[in-house]
Amino acid sequence: MSKWHLIIDVALCHNCNNCFIACKDEHVGNDYPGYAAAQPLHGHSWIKIEQTERGRAPMVDAAFLPTMCNQCADAPCVDAGGGAVQQREDGIVVIDPEKARGNKDIVASCPYGAIWWNEELQLPQKWIFDAHLLDRGWAEPRCAQVCPTGAITALKSGDDDMARRAGAEKLAVLSPEFNTRPRIYYRNLHRFTHHFIGGNVLTQNDGALDCLAGATVRLLRDGAPVGEAVTDAFGEFKIDGLEGGDEEYLLRLTHEDHEDLEQPVRLKQSVFLDDLQPKRR
Ligand code: SF4
Ligand code: SF4
Numbered sequence: 001m002s003k004w005h006l007i008i009d010v011a012l013c014h015n016c017n018n019c020f021i022a023c024k025d026e027h028v029g030n031d032y033p034g035y036a037a038a039q040p041l042h043g044h045s046w047i048k049i050e051q052t053e054r055g056r057a058p059m060v061d062a063a064f065l066p067t068m069c070n071q072c073a074d075a076p077c078v079d080a081g082g083g084a085v086q087q088r089e090d091g092i093v094v095i096d097p098e099k100a101r102g103n104k105d106i107v108a109s110c111p112y113g114a115i116w117w118n119e120e121l122q123l124p125q126k127w128i129f130d131a132h133l134l135d136r137g138w139a140e141p142r143c144a145q146v147c148p149t150g151a152i153t154a155l156k157s158g159d160d161d162m163a164r165r166a167g168a169e170k171l172a173v174l175s176p177e178f179n180t181r182p183r184i185y186y187r188n189l190h191r192f193t194h195h196f197i198g199g200n201v202l203t204q205n206d207g208a209l210d211c212l213a214g215a216t217v218r219l220l221r222d223g224a225p226v227g228e229a230v231t232d233a234f235g236e237f238k239i240d241g242l243e244g245g246d247e248e249y250l251l252r253l254t255h256e257d258h259e260d261l262e263q264p265v266r267l268k269q270s271v272f273l274d275d276l277q278p279k280r281r
Helices: 018-027 078-079 107-111 143-146 157-169
Strands: 003-010 049-055 059-067 085-087 093-095 115-120 123-125 152-157 185-186 195-205 208-211 216-223 224-230 236-242 249-254 258-267 271-276
Touching: 003 157, 018 049, 018 143, 049 195, 049 271, 059 195, 078 093, 078 107, 093 123, 093 157, 143 152, 152 157, 157 185, 195 216, 195 249, 195 258, 216 236, 224 236, 258 271
Parallel strands: 003 185, 195 271
Antiparallel strands: 003 152, 049 059, 085 093, 115 123, 195 208, 195 236, 216 224, 216 249, 249 258
């Protein structure tokens, strides 16, 4: 049977928080017996937008990451719930608001921190993919409906088809090392998880410094190519999706009118290299 999935494009999220607000609007003060008890007004973020910044001026990249329950196919919360947490046939994981009462262990069972504790009701709670609306015929959850940039797409798909699509379209899940098989996929997740090397390239032109367009920048790690870019009209380049963690890279710059230039780069976090200047031949 096909299951519900989300594809979230990190590059399209502008941090407007409409999805967060729609979830609040849907659940604060509203009980949905069998699905979820009311969400408290404060303290819970069943949909939460994380943020990060990479680089520095003039090459800064801010990225926003909508997070929520991943509707995992192998969900530890189901195992911890003792019958109070169910995975439905359509893949949506629901915490029964009656059976789960008082069971705080369910909160700790989620490696993603996607379950919130409702102190007043003594209940573990989370985003339920708006299962109560889908069961009434809605075509998508409210977060997808209200997103003004189209960053969130909801779809039903078999797990194998979804895995093939993920491979073909370079989709990724959060923290795959948890081995829970999330059904929330991300496009452009490298904007949040990886780093870039950028810079600008200058040249002497009749005694004045000028931008050097059309220079090829290649990046190598342990002698193997890992990225390539060509400088634009401003002499700028950016190679993204790189592993950080103090990795050592070699940057090799070539241009037909200039001598090759090589520079080692140690990458902990995204960097911008100022004013690379290859010599004219
Ligand atoms: S509604 Fe869309 S653009 Fe706005 S925060 Fe949510 S995912 Fe991002
Ligand atoms: S993200 Fe957490 S709460 Fe959601 S299904 Fe996975 S383990 Fe359960």
